[in-house]
Amino acid sequence: MSATAENTFDIVILGGGSGGYACALRGAELGLSVALVEKGKLGGTCLHMGCIPTKALLHAAEVADTAREGQQFGIKTTFESVDMSGVNAYKDGVVGRLYKGLQGLVKSKSIEYVEGEGRLVAKNVIEVAGRQLVGKNIVLATGSYAKSLPGLDITGRIMTSEQALFLDFVPSRVVVLGGGVIGVEFASVFKSFGSEVTIIEALPRLMAAEDEAISKQLERSFRKRKISFKTNVKFSGVTQSGDVVTVALDSGDTIEADLLLVAVGRGPVTAGLGYEEAGVTVDRGFVLANERCQTNVDGIYAVGDIVPGLQLAHRGFAQGIFVAEQIAGLNPPVIDEMGIPRVTYCDPEIASIGYTEAQAKEKFGEIETYDYSLGGNGKSQILATQGFVKLVRQKDGPVVGVHMIGARMGEQVGEAQLIYNWEALPSDVAQLIHAHPTQNEALGEAHLALAGKPLHAHA
């Protein structure tokens, strides 16, 4: 088929998730002609199976806890039960409204939206149901899928997040395989909904990618919430009989449950899409791209979860925007992977940016750290939450890591990312005034202390 004008674009994007649609919107905004190919729903994992539905579940979980804990604040409330059809209706309503808004946005931007499964059939051509879309530039943005372990079939009461998002019942006992972001978020939801929860993690601690102090505090809080967890232990098998799953561990222990949630990470969706045939270098399924999101093939870019690194929606947005600007000749500054904020929305929430203490020691040698306990923060006391803000700085230099834990602390990541990305010294932040009484003050207090002029700090 020859390339006709209506099938030729400045950018052809494969995949309409966070990375792909952000690239399409920014490209159209810059006056480029854009085709966006999507086989499922515009918005991808984040909107339909990830960030948004899980955070709606976590909010419903918080409401359940609030009902349970009213007495603590002198309010007589009782927790009756969780109505999963009501929870799902609320969650689906949120997703539905955002989906409609996003569809309208793409429609309004003269983007050629092509529904169907696409494949890279030449270095500048994506084929969808026999139609060949020729791109002066191609952007690969096909995202990720929930992985399992060898021999562990996802069936019946053995689920990944994809099925667990649509449960119509609250299981009384759940085993969560994996103590990373998705595992601890679901563990938190299930516990608040009334399930007995056990997390199995092969690494020595929960949330092992975070600063060690964060893991310790999370484990303390989970113990208090009666969420069980076993670290340093490997899953060795599972059997399913009727509605019961029996999970075996290499320690010899077995655990019975009504549901096994497999949360062992996400793999790239790249197989069978023609990437390697077109000459694109792929490593264990991931597309390798340089700091300008370029693959080894001229004119082919890759963004989002298929590129090794943090699998986060806002990284995908940023890379998508970056690529559109790069193609438009704006020469955007490269994205610092360490400058991408990370939030885990379990209770208590975790928010961080930059280097952990261990990473900073390795990278910068001499460092200083300071932990500010939320015990001294008025708003955190009002909310009855515990946790801290931990700062890591280069000795006599800028803050290179901010690590926070506590209810609602995710909202503090905005200032933390400015501090890291603008390479602020503790004294720069110490002179900024933080409103009282907010949890944001804890960030201010931590910097006051690290700048040598602590206010409400005992150490």
Ligand SMILES: Cc1cc2nc3c(=O)[nH]c(=O)nc-3n(C[C@H](O)[C@H](O)[C@H](O)COP(=O)(O)OP(=O)(O)OC[C@H]3O[C@@H](n4cnc5c(N)ncnc54)[C@H](O)[C@@H]3O)c2cc1C
């Ligand atoms: C349970 C869960 C919770 C999460 N929570 C958060 C969170 O709170 N915050 C956060 O930042 N991130 C979160 N994430 C991660 C976030 O969802 C991803 O990082 C993000 O969606 C990646 O965007 P992407 O564009 O790379 O891929 P995706 O969003 O996966 O989009 C890829 C798209 O490509 C399409 N596609 C694939 N192959 C083809 C093909 N051959 N032809 C046409 N279309 C194709 C797919 O249908 C899909 O729509 C979560 C993920 C999960 C699973």
